[in-house]
Amino acid sequence: MVMETKIATDKLRVSFGKVTVLKDVTIKVHRNTITGFMGPSGSGKSTLISVINRMIDFENNVRIEGDADIDGKSILDGSINPIELRRRVGTVFAVPIPLPRSIFENIAYGPKLKGITDRTTLHRIAEDCLKKAFLWEEVKDRLSTSALKLSGGQQQRLCLARTLALKPEIILLDEPCSGLDPISTAKIEDALSELKSEYTIILVSNNTKQIARISDFSAFFYLGELIEYNTTDKVFTTPAESKTEDYIQGKFG
Amino acid sequence: MIDRAVLKEQFVKWVLVxxxxxxxxxxxxxxxxxxxxxxxxxxxxxxxKIILGMKWAPTKGYFGIFPMIISSFLVTVGALVIGAPLGLSCAIYLSEYSGKRMKILLKPAIELLAGIPSVVFGFLGVVYIVPLVRNYLGGSGFSLISTSLVLGIMILPTIISISFDALVSVPKTYREASAAMGATKWQTIYKVIIPSAKSGILASFILGMGRAIGETMAVIMIAGNALKIPTSLLDPLRTLTGNIALELAYATGDHRLALFSTGVVLMIIIMVLNYIANFGIKRKIAK
Amino acid sequence: MRINPRITNRLVRWGLVAQAYCTVTVLVLIIGIIFFKGFPQVNFAFIFSFPQDMGRHGGIFPAIVGTIQLALLSILLATPLGVGTAIFLTEYTRESTFTKLIRFGVESLAGIPSILYGLFGFIFFVIKLKMGWSLLAGVLTLTIMILPTIIRTSEEAVRAVPRQLRIVSYSLSASKWETIKKVVLPAAMPGILTGIMLSIGRAVGETAAIIFTMGSSLRLPLSLMESGRTMAVHFYILAREGISMEKAYGTAVVLVLSILFVNIIAYYIMNKAIARYS
Structure with a gap:
């Protein structure tokens, strides 16, 4: 099977002030796969994500060296418009944060920014995205109620649906299930498995079992370095590095 | 398309600047x-000749505003003598003693008191306090004491709400530590809480003074506006603000300029007060 | 002789309670007197008819209209300026010498007493810009006067909007201004409205700054360049010149009631917002 590269970084180095949090990371993420990023906190996996969606722009005192590109084009280039980039790279955060509006308005937020104003089109997008996020059945009769009234698990699936409404090519999920119960987690995982045929997905998680369950490739980060990167099968059955093995077996983390 | 969006962002930013x-x-x-x-x-x-001059006859070339400076100072001190202890007690009661229900009732009540226009205070002062002073203490009733009383009530909300905020922000651990050492509630308040909230309380007094010295319409109605330094609590007086408001409508030439000179003196006094208040508040935050 | 600390404690407690109740009593008395004496004066004709004989007879209709005109126009000018300044201070800059300078300006404006605003409005708008005593001069003076209140309350409200909401909006491909317009301002709206309401209250109750800029004409101002009179100014003139105590009380009731009304709305909005965020 020949894998096409979607996202690639080349000796990517990120520092906040004097602290270097990503140390010369070179990685290729393949199209239409789920790639799991794992590692203890402070390993730099979330920082890597924030480079890919350029949310790192909102941090102070950042220095970035090396390069990162999508489809062979640099995303750190000055000519890249981060707003355009974020339409292609959707993000779901660890804590579900619905905007204080209705369920429908939450999903319509991104499309409206693109200039889509037609109600029927927006409703079709909402239905489509909510179905993909496995939330449609639960909310189809109350799209105009406040998103804040949903349960935590529902809110996180709403955030996923909201990201899908941007029609991105890449979806970044930063520990999306850290605050959720097992049933909600399972629903998110089911949704992700279905979505990978259309999107390139990066899943950051501390939960190694979750990575093993649903990702095709796994990367292990430790103190800002990429220690090991391979198919999930190989990483979990015959890890090349002893640190990876220790982490997977729960000896630290 | 992109360029237009970027331009719009830039435009908005410069409008906001x-x-x-x-x-x-x-x-x-x-x-x-x-x-x-x-x-x-x-x-x-x-x-x-202006600041220390005793005689105000602007159409005849006398522009002395010394009596007004002294009068402004006296009514401000008078207002503070009445407003500060009452206001501070009220703040202490609210922050340390009152139940939650009382707090919910009293705080808005005090803020509503702050919203009542000063002319209404002045009017009630004329109708109720001036005759009271005239009948029981003597004089015309339009006096230093009536003015101080009305201004004292007017600055209460300022003093209460700012002191209250200062008292509430004293860490709970201070209270607990003091109580653990066997202090009564009042000993805790007197020896621990008030000293730690000192700068906030002082700032509330100074802002209250600022409000009193700047008050105009209420003062005109009650002070009697006489052009001399009051020698007793029952004497009428004219403040800097009153001087401006009483004569601005018809003054011309040097007379009008003299009213602006009065304004300059008032502005300098207010700025010094504000500077002291801000300094006090900032030091508290720095601590 | 040393007094037993527990007795002192109890004495102090009663002293404080007494003073607190004293303060409340004063408030109740002030409002009570105004209402008791004023309400008999207020009726349909008082509100909707023109004053006669300097206000000795008739109603206060032009003063009510003048007050509304003045308050609304000043709010209309001060709100965009104030909210814009607050957004600039919170969203577009980090703390710097420049923001400190602007904050200094706002604090200084807030500390200037109203008579000095009157003095300034008189020399600048009325005389130098040749507006004469007019609604426009009053509106411009009052706009500057209420600006600090609007800036401070708006800034607090904008600052209280959680950072995460902004991050989410950016991640959904919104630009800075879109984020401010669609997420930050709606979330901060209750706080901003509270500030606006408090400013209206201040505009309605102001006298010293208005009387020297808007003048005190008893006619209804039909254009920006005409003089007019607010309820507060009308009340002041009735009371100070001893024209009519009855009418003064009547005006005071309408004046105080409208300020109470505006303040209560402000309180209501604020409490609702607090309930929503906690």
Missing amino acids: AFALSSLLFLFLIFAFILGEGLPLFLKVGVK
Whole structure:
């Protein structure tokens, strides 16, 4: 099977002030796969994500060296418009944060920014995205109620649906299930498995079992370095590095 | 398309910068025009003759405002003598003693008191306090004591709400530590809480003073507006603010300039007070 | 002789309670007197008819209209300026010498007593810009006067909007201004409205700054360049010149009631917002 590269970084180095949090990371993420990023906190996996969606722009005192590109084009280039980039790279955060509006308005937020104003089109997008996020059945009769009234698990699936409404090519999920119960987690995982045929997905998680369950490739980060990167099968059955093995077996983390 | 979006962002940013600068522009204009009108007379007549001059007869060339400076000072101190202890007690009661229900009732009540226009205070002062003073203490009733009383009530909300905030922000651990050492509630308040909230309380007094010294319409109605230094609590007096408001409508030439000179003196006093208050508050935050 | 600390404690407690109740009593008395004496004066004709004989007879209709005109127009000018400044201070800059300078300006404006605003408005708008005693001069003076209140309350409200909401909006491909317009301002709206309401209250109750800029004409101002009279100014003139105590009380009731009304709305909005965020 020949894998096409979607996202690639080349000796990517990120520092906040004097602290270097990503140390010369070179990685290729393949199209239409789920790639799991794992590692203890402070390993730099979330920082890597924030480079890919350029949310790192909102941090102070950042220095970035090396390069990162999508489809062979640099995303750190000055000519890249981060707003355009974020339409292609959707993000779901660890804590579900619905905007204080209705369920429908939450999903319509991104499309409206693109200039889509037609109600029927927006409703079709909402239905489509909510179905993909496995939330449609639960909310189809109350799209105009406040998103804040949903349960935590529902809110996180709403955030996923909201990201899908941007029609991105890449979806970044930063520990999306850290605050959720097992049933909600399972629903998110089911949704992700279905979505990978259309999107390139990066899943950051501390939960190694979750990575093993649903990702095709796994990367292990430790103190800002990429220690090991391979198919999930190989990483979990015959890890090349002893640190990876220790982490997977729960000896630290 | 992209360029237009970027341009719009830039445009919005510069509009907002302009809005933010407007406050500075207004401040500059106020300074420029009050100083511009008020300073020439100081140069022409002499600072000493205006600030220390005893006689105010602007149409005859006498521009002395010393009695008004003293009067403004006296009513302000008078207001503080009445407002400070009452206001501080109220704040202490609210923060340390009152139940939650009382707090919910009292706080809005005090803020509503702050919203009542000063002319209403002045009017009630004329109708109720002036006759009271006249009948029981003597004189005309339009006096230092009536003015101080009304101003004292007017500055209560300022003193209460700012002192209250200062008292509430004293860490709970201080109270617990003091109580653990066997102190009664009042000993804790007196020896621990008030000293730690000191700068906030002082700031509330100074802001109250600022409000009292700047008050105009209520003062005109009650003070009697006589042109001499009061020698007793029952004497009438004229403040700096009253002087401006009483004569501005018809003053011309040097007379009008003299009113702006009065404004300059008032502005300097207010600025010094504000500076002290801000300094006090900032030091508290720094701590 | 040393007094037993527990007795002192109890004495102090009663002293404080007494003073607190004293303060409340004063408030109740002030409002009570105004209402008791004023309400008999207020009726349909008082509100909707023109004053006669300097206000000795008739109603206060022009003063009510003048007050509304003045308050609304000043709010209309001060709100964009104030909210814009607040957004600039919170969203577009980090703390710097420049923001400190602007904050200094705002604080200084807030500390200037109203008579000095009157003095400034008189020399600048009325005389130098040749507006004469007019609604326009009053509106512009009052706009500057209420600006600090609006800036401070708006800034607090904008600052209280959680950072995460902004991050989410950016991640959904919104630009800075879109984020401010669609997420930050709606979330901060209750706080901003509270500030606006408090400013209206201040505009309605102001006298010293108005009387020297807007003048005190008893006619209804039909254009920006005409003089007019607010309820507060009308009340002041009735009371100070001893024209009519009855009418003064009547005006005071309408004046105080409208300020109470505006303040209560402000309180209501604020409490609702607090309930929503906690």
